[in-house]
Amino acid sequence: MKPYCFAIDRIIPSEDASLHPLDIGLIRGYAVFDFFRTVDYHPLFLEDYLDRFIASAAKAHLVLDQGHEELKSIVLELIQKNDLKQGGIRMVLSGGNSDNHFSPTKGSLFIFCEALQMPSDDKYRNGVHLLTTEYIRPVPEIKTTNYALPVYLSKDWKANNAEDVLYHADGIISESSRSNIFIVKDGTISTPKTNILKGITRKNILALVPDAQIRDITLEEVMAADEVFMSSTTKRILPITKIDHQPISNGAVGTRTTALMEQFKRMEEETVS
Amino acid sequence: MKPYCFAIDRIIPSEDASLHPLDIGLIRGYAVFDFFRTVDYHPLFLEDYLDRFIASAAKAHLVLDQGHEELKSIVLELIQKNDLKQGGIRMVLSGGNSDNHFSPTKGSLFIFCEALQMPSDDKYRNGVHLLTTEYIRPVPEIKTTNYALPVYLSKDWKANNAEDVLYHADGIISESSRSNIFIVKDGTISTPKTNILKGITRKNILALVPDAQIRDITLEEVMAADEVFMSSTTKRILPITKIDHQPISNGAVGTRTTALMEQFKRMEEETVS
Known part of the structure; x- marks a missing residue:
């Protein structure tokens, strides 16, 4: 993982990112995500990936605070801060910390940058x-x-x-x-x-x-x-x-x-x- | 959730428990767990639940550092510290923070105590x-x-x-x-x-x-x-x-x-x- 990530509402050191283990993202495996690549610092087909991520959250009954344009500006800032010339970007939205440990509720958004190995x-x-x-x-x-x-x-x-x-x-x-x-x-x-x-x-x-x-x-x-x-x-x-x-x-x-x-x-x- | 939990290798305040979001427990929904009840401070059928949890971890190719007796003594200590007369105990073992973000590796063990509502x-x-x-x-x-x-x-x-x-x-x-x-x-x-x-x-x-x-x-x-x-x-x-x-x-x-x-x-x- 690259040094900086987005967690909930801000950019922080990736190693400081933290999810409470009772989030149904862990205890019920309930979360949505998406993943795309950068090529020469350009996030490839970004609009499509953001649209799909936003649609996944909605279909899964999960609340995503950020809209398309805000997500885009976070991604562009992360690419710059992480000097991500060629790499992967992972967005995850967890199901949240639910009272009954089952129903979806307000979750946490994380965006990580990663080194990416293409097939040999x-x-x-x-x-x-x-x-x-x-x-x-x-x-x-x-x-x-x-x-x-x-x-x-x-x-x-x-x-x-x-x-x-x-x-x-x-x-x-x-x-x-x-x-x-x-x-x-x-x-x-x-x-x-x-x-x-x-x-x-x-x-x-x-x-x-x-x-x-x-x-x-x-x-x-x-x-x-x-x-x-x-x-x-x-x-x-x-x-x-x-x-x-x-x-x-x-x-x-x-x-x-x-x-x-x-x-x-x-x-x-x-x-x- | 009750005030104390076990996280990785020690008992800590439950609100301080933390999983890194790149753990495959979140990003691949890969983790095992178990759940049992206390009745008048007694963990009901504990031996069976511990055996099953240990078996789940092994079948899922996950390494669990603690054996049956060690898990038992952690559970008994948590019941006491949380004054858990009637409640639920959740043990979760995550898939770990894997290099390829996919294969199971060394995960984290959490044990939480919870209030428990039986059906009406x-x-x-x-x-x-x-x-x-x-x-x-x-x-x-x-x-x-x-x-x-x-x-x-x-x-x-x-x-x-x-x-x-x-x-x-x-x-x-x-x-x-x-x-x-x-x-x-x-x-x-x-x-x-x-x-x-x-x-x-x-x-x-x-x-x-x-x-x-x-x-x-x-x-x-x-x-x-x-x-x-x-x-x-x-x-x-x-x-x-x-x-x-x-x-x-x-x-x-x-x-x-x-x-x-x-x-x-x-x-x-x-x-x-």
């Missing part, structure tokens, strides 16, 4: 491995801190040389634990429609691929796809070349994925220039 | 209303702090004059958000076998009813039962007389449930005397 070149070149898990994230349209299942499973990923999970239910896939999923088949790109968090990277990919299909996708289709990739803030576009130890197509990164990875990087560069 | 006499006399939700709690055998879904739904319970949820999946019920479920049909008591947290109150009820069936129970069976009740530390045995606005049997509290409520209270009294 090797992962972009050779793709990664996902393990399927039968699960739908509760209230998936809200960016909650509800990661108990994937954190629990992450020990298993390491043992299986996997990057993350692929959630599915009733034969339909939804998302990975922190990423959206896309498939390429016969030149058409598709991405799941339901039970997902609408990623900002997903939104930008859909802008680059206006004829992409947004629809229910079966796990069978994924396994038979020509190419599969995941998208997220901290991964951009990352090829998936293996699922449950089975190679996708010939097991190599596909041409469409490679082209999109380049297009997305250019989009990023144009945004910050 | 009216609820014991007339029973309560549950609303069904299709869901299985992830890793249900571990007492995690993963309550994001029921906290989110709790606004809806209030609007429907309901007490809590009843989870089911593929037609089979599992549990309520913080309670186990029992049904009575033709004189036989049954309780779900899978996808549940094994409650200490459930364990004690099963000791009182040695011929109870532990098996998969369909939602249909629940709706057609003679009696339904829930069990938990903070509710003991609480009759359920309505599910999804439909009365169970004639909508009144059944005789078997009433008898068990009395038996359980006597068991409690014998334990503390």
Whole structure:
């Protein structure tokens, strides 16, 4: 973590930030958050992330004192104070210290700046491995801190040389634990429609691929796809070349994925220039 | 909350307790906990609760420095310092402040004493209303702090004059958000076998009813039962007389449930005397 953070109503040293442990953010795992990157001091796609964070708080019945413009000016001040040329910014709003230790109430807002390690070149070149898990994230349209299942499973990923999970239910896939999923088949790109968090990277990919299909996708289709990739803030576009130890197509990164990875990087560069 | 708590390695004023907000207990909702009651200064069924808490930590890959006997002596000291004649004791172990903001690491232990309101006499006399939700709690055998879904739904319970949820999946019920479920049909008591947290109150009820069936129970069976009740530390045995606005049997509290409520209270009294 970088030296300065925003806590409740002011910028303070990050190490002094403190949450009371009886906040339902801890004892009931009830909080919302968001996460974005800086590129050359520029907070990438900031407006979209702030809009989503504000919407998450509202949908989760949590009160956020700060509006869009105030959050933006806090973020810009933190980037400067932390000299955050390339890094991650995490905003968290806790559920608050509730009388009955259950109901949402007035919570605390924290904004931290962090060093950020993007996936290795090797992962972009050779793709990664996902393990399927039968699960739908509760209230998936809200960016909650509800990661108990994937954190629990992450020990298993390491043992299986996997990057993350692929959630599915009733034969339909939804998302990975922190990423959206896309498939390429016969030149058409598709991405799941339901039970997902609408990623900002997903939104930008859909802008680059206006004829992409947004629809229910079966796990069978994924396994038979020509190419599969995941998208997220901290991964951009990352090829998936293996699922449950089975190679996708010939097991190599596909041409469409490679082209999109380049297009997305250019989009990023144009945004910050 | 009562004036004193245990935090990490010592007893301190409860208001001074503090968790760093980047602990994955907050940012990933990853923590385990347990909760029990005192009756006349006696921590009820303490051994069972401590065993379960220690097991939850181990299953969740979390390191707990204190063993059974040390936890017990901290709890007894807290009861004394807080003059906790009747109340609740909450133990929480967070996932820790992880380098990658995801993997479990060395967390912080907190133990708080709280005032505790048991359900009203009216609820014991007339029973309560549950609303069904299709869901299985992830890793249900571990007492995690993963309550994001029921906290989110709790606004809806209030609007429907309901007490809590009843989870089911593929037609089979599992549990309520913080309670186990029992049904009575033709004189036989049954309780779900899978996808549940094994409650200490459930364990004690099963000791009182040695011929109870532990098996998969369909939602249909629940709706057609003679009696339904829930069990938990903070509710003991609480009759359920309505599910999804439909009365169970004639909508009144059944005789078997009433008898068990009395038996359980006597068991409690014998334990503390």
